[in-house]
Amino acid sequence: MRVEVCANSVQSALNAEKGGADRIELCSELGVGGVTPSYGLLKTIKDQIKIPVHVLIRPRSGDFTYSETEFEVMMRDIRLCVELGFEGIVSGILNNDFTLDKARTAKLIEASGKMAFTFHRAFDWVKFPLETFQQLQGLGVDYVLSSGQRESAPEGIDLLVELLSKAKQTIVMPGGGVRLDNLALFKKMGFKAIHLSGIKMVQNLSEAPKISMNSIQLLEERAQPITDVETIQKVVTSVK
Numbered sequence: 463m464r465v466e467v468c469a470n471s472v473q474s475a476l477n478a479e480k481g482g483a484d485r486i487e488l489c490s491e492l493g494v495g496g497v498t499p500s501y502g503l504l505k506t507i508k509d510q511i512k513i514p515v516h517v518l519i520r521p522r523s524g525d526f527t528y529s530e531t532e533f534e535v536m537m538r539d540i541r542l543c544v545e546l547g548f549e550g551i552v553s554g555i556l557n558n559d560f561t562l563d564k565a566r567t568a569k570l571i572e573a574s575g576k577m578a579f580t581f582h583r584a585f586d587w588v589k590f591p592l593e594t595f596q597q598l599q600g601l602g603v604d605y606v607l608s609s610g611q612r613e614s615a616p617e618g619i620d621l622l623v624e625l626l627s628k629a630k631q632t633i634v635m636p637g638g639g640v641r642l643d644n645l646a647l648f649k650k651m652g653f654k655a656i657h658l659s660g661i662k663m664v665q666n667l668s669e670a671p672k673i674s675m676n677s678i679q680l681l682e683e684r685a686q687p688i689t690d691v692e693t694i695q696k697v698v699t700s701v702k
Contacts, residue, residue, distance in 0.1 A: 463649055475511050485516060486514070486515045504517065516549060549578060550577050551579050552607070555567050585611075605632065606634055615648070635656065660690055
């Protein structure tokens with residue numbers, strides 16, 4: 463089983479690699495579901511990480527319905543990733559009625575060239591998941607990342623298994639709430655890849671600041687989320 467670690471920083475990526483992860487999904491701002499990493503982060507990761515890296519292309523937090531300007535930002539970011547030599551792209555676009563924006567998603571895939579393409583958890587918002595999955599397979603998507611349209615992948619296991627039964631060339635990758643205590647479920651069901659962050663909150667400040675700059679409970683100024691080496695080692699040992 464392939465272990466993909468969602469890394470939000472250079473240190474997280476280094477820890478994921480040290481822990482034995484097969485691949486990294488690189489993003490920023492885990493607390494909002496991830497956004498496209500900066501140029502500086504991309505360059506530094508390319509210099510320091512040897513395992514394959516797939517880059518999240520998401521220009522902002524919130525929904526997955528983008529303006530033409532936002533779409534152009536996404537296309538430019540993909541072209542940059544091609545230039546820098548990354549191995550994969552993680553992205554996707556929906557219409558405002560929660561159906562797949564097939565035309566513009568196809569353009570993202572085309573722009574990705576030879577890089578692998580993962581359709582991210584926007585999939586968990588679509589109204590017709592089985593139909594959408596077949597559309598994505600038709601577009602040549604390599605991976606679909608999903609929690610089975612539930613809060614966590616263990617809760618969404620029924621839909622994930624149904625998608626797995628219909629998978630041909632597209633790999634169904636459970637993600638969201640994947641942890642050491644539920645890995646056996648995905649291994650037993652025959653999934654070929656899993657996605658997790660393996661986060662451990664590492665404290666930076668000795669006391670809380672005067673006011674919080676965060677509005678999301680996951681984020682805390684006293685600590686930053688960094689992938690934990692021991693957790694990833696245990697995950698890899700559990701599934702290999």
